[in-house]
Amino acid sequence: MSDYAIARLDEIDEISDGRCPLRPVRHHFGITSFGVNAWTAQNAGDRIINEHVEDEDEELYLVTQGRAVFELDGERRDAPAGTFVFAPPSVKRTAFAEEAGTTIVAVGAVPGKAYELSGWELWAPIRPLYEAGDYTAAADRGRELLEANPQFPVLMYNLACCESLAGRKDDALEHLRRVIELSPDARAYAKGDSDFDPIRDDPAFQELVGP
Numbered sequence: 001m002s003d004y005a006i007a008r009l010d011e012i013d014e015i016s017d018g019r020c021p022l023r024p025v026r027h028h029f030g031i032t033s034f035g036v037n038a039w040t041a042q043n044a045g046d047r048i049i050n051e052h053v054e055d056e057d058e059e060l061y062l063v064t065q066g067r068a069v070f071e072l073d074g075e076r077r078d079a080p081a082g083t084f085v086f087a088p089p090s091v092k093r094t095a096f097a098e099e100a101g102t103t104i105v106a107v108g109a110v111p112g113k114a115y116e117l118s119g120w121e122l123w124a125p126i127r128p129l130y131e132a133g134d135y136t137a138a139a140d141r142g143r144e145l146l147e148a149n150p151q152f153p154v155l156m157y158n159l160a161c162c163e164s165l166a167g168r169k170d171d172a173l174e175h176l177r178r179v180i181e182l183s184p185d186a187r188a189y190a191k192g193d194s195d196f197d198p199i200r201d202d203p204a205f206q207e208l209v210g211p
Contacts, residue, residue: 005029009038009064009103017124018131020048024121025105032117034109041066041097048104051094054087059108061085061095066102070095116183119152126158135166146175153183161195172196173204180208 012028014021023038025031035057039048048068049061061070061084068079071094072087079085079095087093095104109115122145129138142159149155156179163172176196179186190196191209199205 009040012038014040015121015124017127019050020046022121022124024124027121033115034107035115036105036107037121038064038103038105040101040103041099043100044097044102046097046102047094048097048102049093049095049106051092053092054089054108056089056110056113057108058089058111059087059093059106061087062105062107064103064105066100067098068095068102068104069098117152118154119149120154122149122152123155123158130158130162135162138162139166139168139171153179153186156182157186157189160190161193164196164199167198169199169202172199173202173208176205177208 007028009023012023012025014023016022020039020041023040025036025038026034041048049070051071061079063079063081063083063085065081067081068083070077070079070085071092072085073092077085085093085095123142126138126141126145129135129141139159139162142155142162146152146155146159156175160172160175160179163169163175176186176190180190187209196205
């Protein structure tokens with residue numbers, strides 16, 4: 001039997017991090033070779049793509065419905081349905097809906113490197129708790145999420161951040177140690193991350209991140 005899969009966009013449940021809801025297409029299909037997600041604006045004027053600059057990823061956006069306006073390094077470009085927008089890592093990008101229901105599909109990966117699963121889209125529903133300062137609830141939900149998805153470094157790193165802020169020093173240190181083993185780049189992020197200020201002076205933390 002073939003292993004292909006088919007789904008309409010509205011069959012993929014939306015999730016939200018408190019900003020524009022997204023549909024986790026990559027996670028829905030279990031894709032492991034590239035990132036792909038979709039955003040649909042509820043109202044005209046909504047920001048669909050959050051302003052950001054990628055460190056390494058190339059991203060290709062396709063407006064599949066409605067009309068968007070992209071801002072690329074400050075330059076506004078009209079993007080009706082059917083428009084592709086390509087943004088290399090160095091370009092600051094964001095997009096706004098000109099019409100309610102405007103939908104953008106984004107595909108991304110790092111040139112010349114195998115795609116690395118991070119799990120950021122799974123953490124999205126917990127982000128509002130973190131933003132509200134409810135670190136205990138965020139840590140509780142994050143632990144449950146990590147137990148179901150232990151392969152994602154971003155989940156473990158974000159959980160360690162919340163545990164640090166919630167006063168759960170030992171848990172934070174253990175998860176930070178494990179995430180550094182999975183993804184050594186996490187060491188540099190943790191060194192400058194203010195979420196770890198509550199445990200920064202602990203010898204165990206200093207040993208993990210280095211001088």
